[in-house]
Amino acid sequence: MATHRIFIAFVTIFCCFCLPHLIEAEQVFVDQSGNGNFTTIQKAIDSVPANNRNWFFINVAAGLYKEKIKIPRDKPFIVLMGAGTSKTRVEWDDHATTEQSPTFATSANNTVVKSLTFVNMYNLPNNGKAKKNITQAAAAMIEGDKCAFYSVGFAGVQDTLWDKNGRHFFHRCTIQGAVDFIFGSGQSI
Numbered sequence: 001m002a003t004h005r006i007f008i009a010f011v012t013i014f015c016c017f018c019l020p021h022l023i024e025a026e027q028v029f030v031d032q033s034g035n036g037n038f039t040t041i042q043k044a045i046d047s048v049p050a051n052n053r054n055w056f057f058i059n060v061a062a063g064l065y066k067e068k069i070k071i072p073r074d075k076p077f078i079v080l081m082g083a084g085t086s087k088t089r090v091e092w093d094d095h096a097t098t099e100q101s102p103t104f105a106t107s108a109n110n111t112v113v114k115s116l117t118f119v120n121m122y123n124l125p126n127n128g129k130a131k132k133n134i135t136q137a138a139a140a141m142i143e144g145d146k147c148a149f150y151s152v153g154f155a156g157v158q159d160t161l162w163d164k165n166g167r168h169f170f171h172r173c174t175i176q177g178a179v180d181f182i183f184g185s186g187q188s189i
């Protein structure tokens with residue numbers, strides 16, 4: 001009986017005092033129409049304090065975001081949440097050096113991304129403009145540890161997903177490409 005009471009007391013203390021602390025999280029909204037806190041995803045990432053220790057949710061509304069995104073090493077626990085793989089799309093078209101080409105790059109541990117698509121447009125056919133030779137142009141580079149991706153699209157032609165380092169989890173993701181389109185030293189499921 002005494003053990004039972006101690007257990008209930010423990011659960012009560014845990015639920016009242018520890019749990020809210022553990023699930024403490026911040027969130028901001030990114031919306032191109034101006035109805036959120038930011039109009040670009042990078043500005044929302046820049047607003048996350050360095051050495052952040054709580055989950056920080058960045059909710060990204062539907063839209064085509066023409067920007068290149070980088071999560072630095074000192075901003076762990078960022079959760080990027082889009083409105084769906086066909087609704088929230090991030091496009092860029094860099095190619096000069098594989099290192100700097102990714103449309104999305106994270107060097108932070110514990111990055112989580114859900115329901116959006118990253119595209120590197122460089123090698124995609126481009127409406128009558130001069131035909132380019134296919135070259136390295138990554139849609140994403142992931143080098144943080146314990147990063148997870150749920151319903152995320154990665155689109156490109158060569159070197160689409162650079163799974164560079166760390167342990168990563170991909171669930172219901174689409175990785176599109178034609179040449180070396182998944183590469184790197186990551187340990188991924």
Ligand SMILES: *[C@@H]1O[C@H](CO)[C@@H](O)[C@H](O)[C@H]1NC(C)=O
Nearest residue numbers: 027028029035036037038047
């Ligand atoms: C973000 O916007 C919401 C309402 O749109 C507001 O309640 C919240 O305080 C804003 N957050 C920041 C960090 O500015």
Ligand SMILES: *[C@@H]1O[C@H](CO)[C@@H](O)[C@H](O)[C@H]1NC(C)=O
Nearest residue numbers: 073074076108109144145146
């Ligand atoms: C990220 O995680 C790895 C392995 O768990 C650890 O060695 C490294 O120090 C972490 N990086 C930072 C910036 O905390």
Ligand SMILES: *[C@@H]1O[C@H](CO)[C@@H](O)[C@H](O)[C@H]1NC(C)=O
Nearest residue numbers: 095129130131132133134135
């Ligand atoms: C594509 O590569 C070929 C062979 O290296 C080269 O001759 C040609 O000039 C390149 N074309 C463009 C548009 O860069």
